[in-house]
Amino acid sequence: MKLLICTTEYFPNGAGIANVTYNIVEKLKDLGIECTVCSPTGPDIKLGNDSLIQKTGIVGLLYYWYSVSRYFKNNDYDVVWLQNPFILTDNPFKRCLVTMHSTYYGSSIYGVGNLPFNLYKSVVAHSERYCLTRMHPNTFFTGVGIPVCEELEKIGIARDRITHIPNGVDTRLFHPSPDKISLRNKFKIPENDIILLSVGRLTHQKQPHIVIEVFSRLQKEIGDVTLCIAGKGELLEETKGLAKKKGLHKVLFLGYVDDQDLPDLYACADYYIMASNYEGGMPPLTLAEAMASSLPCIVSDIPQLRIVKMAECGIMVNFEDTAEQFSKIREYISSDNESHSINAREFAKENLDWKSIAEQYHKEFLRMTDLKD
CATH class of the missing domain: 3.40.50.2000 (Glycogen Phosphorylase B;)
Known part of the structure; x- marks a missing residue:
């Protein structure tokens, strides 16, 4: 052919x-x-x-x-x-x-x-x-x-x-790692913090400002938590400005991360977070990569992201409701989510x-x- x-x-x-x-x-x-x-x-x-x-x-x-x-x-x-x-x-x-x-x-x-x-x-x-x-x-x-x-x-x-x-997703390339500490050192990420990861272009549909708002409250109540944001886009400087305005010293803007380094970045995180109000893919590529890497996922409650519910590998949040989103996420990352980690990887291997x-x-x-x- x-x-x-x-x-x-x-x-x-x-x-x-x-x-x-x-x-x-x-x-x-x-x-x-x-x-x-x-x-x-x-x-x-x-x-x-x-x-x-x-x-x-x-x-x-x-x-x-x-x-x-x-x-x-x-x-x-x-x-x-x-x-x-x-x-x-x-x-x-x-x-x-x-x-x-x-x-x-x-x-x-x-x-x-x-x-x-x-x-x-x-x-x-x-x-x-x-x-x-x-x-x-x-x-x-x-x-x-x-x-x-x-x-x-x-x-x-x-x-x-x-x-x-x-x-x-390439499930051989994106996979969990037993040695998160060395990988975190590679990206200069705190060794012992809970790491929330966001990957993708910083655009209006990704709503990075909402992620910053949520993290602002998390940092006040959970001290040992870090937000890593990988990617560029038209809202990068605006998002950096918001984090600075709120005095968030545990938000790391990693910029563009080379494709060969992305698997290690996912593998050293604890959770994946996505606040998009629209996506084309079901799942979006970054969500598929996160799932293959065994990351429990925190995503917005839109049809394109309901694969998280199907796979039982995370939670869906109404990011338009500030009170609900914060309390739900705080409770989630304070819980044992090992089963969601396992489910994410298995679903990716079997279906994606x-x-x-x-x-x-x-x-x-x-x-x-x-x-x-």
């Missing part, structure tokens, strides 16, 4: 989409599939402009997908795999699988960000709908979360053309390993090779 993969980001550049696509491609190669990856940074075919995407958002995305539609006007690939496409011109692909990692429609209806940002999302959501609903009838869709699948249906995609395939996720995609590709143009 000759498979073309078109994506606006690919490892080692990019974030979530790059991570998912790369890991699936590597497993597909193990299955004997001939994969060609096209992105602004390659590795096989370079189209579009990565800097333009970073600076202008939708303008850069539209330019990339326009370049794709022109470059592949004539092609002989058996199946094409598109990641969050924005092909507004004629789509040259007659047999393609579209994977949506999130939708602008979903982001806009959940009210992520400030008013101007929301208006921008709403406008882009109309273009997204136009692009997806005019795809060739042989196009099938997957969503990395059930909510994303539901959003696709609301956009106008027939339910029988949509499949849920979750995000995954990249090998099994890749096999689900493989089945979709095989189904599509039987379709007529």
